[in-house]
Amino acid sequence: MGRARRIVTDMTTVAQVRLTRVDDEADLRAWFEVGAAAVAHDRPGDPPRSWAGLVSELTRPWPGRDVERWLARSDGDAVAALRLALPNRDNLSSALVECEVAPAQRRRGLGRALLAHAADRARTQGRTRLIVEVRTGGPGDALMRALGARPALRDQRRRLPLPPADPAALAAMEAAAVAASPGHTLVGWTGTTPDDHLDDIARLAAQMSTDTPLDDLHSEPETYDADRVREADAASVGHGMVPLVTAARVGVDGPLVAYTTVFHRAETPWHASQGDTLVESAHRGHRLGVRVKLANLARLQAHAPQVTAVDTWNADSNPWMVSINEAMGFRPYDAWTEWELDLV
Incomplete structure (x- = not known):
């Protein structure tokens, strides 16, 4: 494939959604629950997400990267979660993205909106690419194709x-x-x-x-x-x-x-x-x-x-x-x- 298109999104297709950076325990709990619900729905055979592990990560971050967490709310309800990891020692041109959309809130353009926001944040840090890992056949697979992304590495x-x-x-x-x-x-x-x-x-x-x-x-x-x-x-x-x-x-x-x-x-x-x-x-x-x-x-x-x-x-x-x-x-x-x- 050729170069990927720059991400664009029509934010008007995502009604009543507000993206805020996670900065208190209530937001963190809501952010966590969106991801936990997505994993339980999409991959029921996986281990559940760990709240204790997430809390400990705040006080002892993984070395070599800075992490931003963003929460999308609609009418006060948490509907989607974004994790943006920015390597700070090597691979300084890349940003690593994880997007989770609550199962009941899908097909509203939320995943596209989160990726657009991640792209904007990454550009402010001088990054030139997003790297997004998604499960083949999962909800993110079709979105990445629609955005013109390159499949860079396939694994199992x-x-x-x-x-x-x-x-x-x-x-x-x-x-x-x-x-x-x-x-x-x-x-x-x-x-x-x-x-x-x-x-x-x-x-x-x-x-x-x-x-x-x-x-x-x-x-x-x-x-x-x-x-x-x-x-x-x-x-x-x-x-x-x-x-x-x-x-x-x-x-x-x-x-x-x-x-x-x-x-x-x-x-x-x-x-x-x-x-x-x-x-x-x-x-x-x-x-x-x-x-x-x-x-x-x-x-x-x-x-x-x-x-x-x-x-x-x-x-x-x-x-x-x-x-x-x-x-x-x-x-x-x-x-x-x-x-x-x-x-x-």
Whole structure:
């Protein structure tokens, strides 16, 4: 596709709507409830939104981005919610947008109006594009097409039911991975990153921003150091998410060259989310990805045996990680697209 059209909207099609920035607890609660209702309606199999996590995010924001929240009201009722994230360390030309419209208020032009407002706010911060991720076939999909957006990255969520359907197959996979990587040993932790691994995790996290397939998505390399890793850990734990990490290192005390992370929230005991997985390029071909992921799955089951589902997202253009996840038992759950809208 060519360049996306500049977003325009006829605000007169959205009757009696007032957009205000969320700045008190009543607005925040209304903003949260709009999003929670949208998730429950559109994706009933998803974990519910976390009010405690949202409140904690206000006092301990995610590092590397500033966030604005806007609430749309009609006749005093909350009808739509906008979240605009502005990266402040890397990718300074982009703004990340999430729009939620209350199910009963759809097809009134609210989504288009929220995106127009997000575009105006982003322009004031010098941003040249919006990035919007929507579920394929969901309410945002048709809107992005109508606006002339570019589908920049297509990915799919897969879900792993637990306990595993075939533990013997997983054991055989793990044995083969151990045999293929005799020069590496594993180390793991639950919670914040130990001090002696901070620099290695920072190095690997930076590589994650360049090595992951991104197709046509505009994304610049991200810079990480020990302090940024500490900030991310503190935010995760502060928001009620426990990171569980397994890494591979050279020998018994060499540098970390692969890692994987899973997040579990006690508030949603049945569910966990797969985070980053990376193997440094010089150490690929030894099945380290398989090895760390299987070891970390065992760590998760020991930490939270009540978990019955783990979700992971993979770009369609990442057949290597997709093949590992499929072999572990992950199966397609739904599809997503990251769209880009030009602001110039």
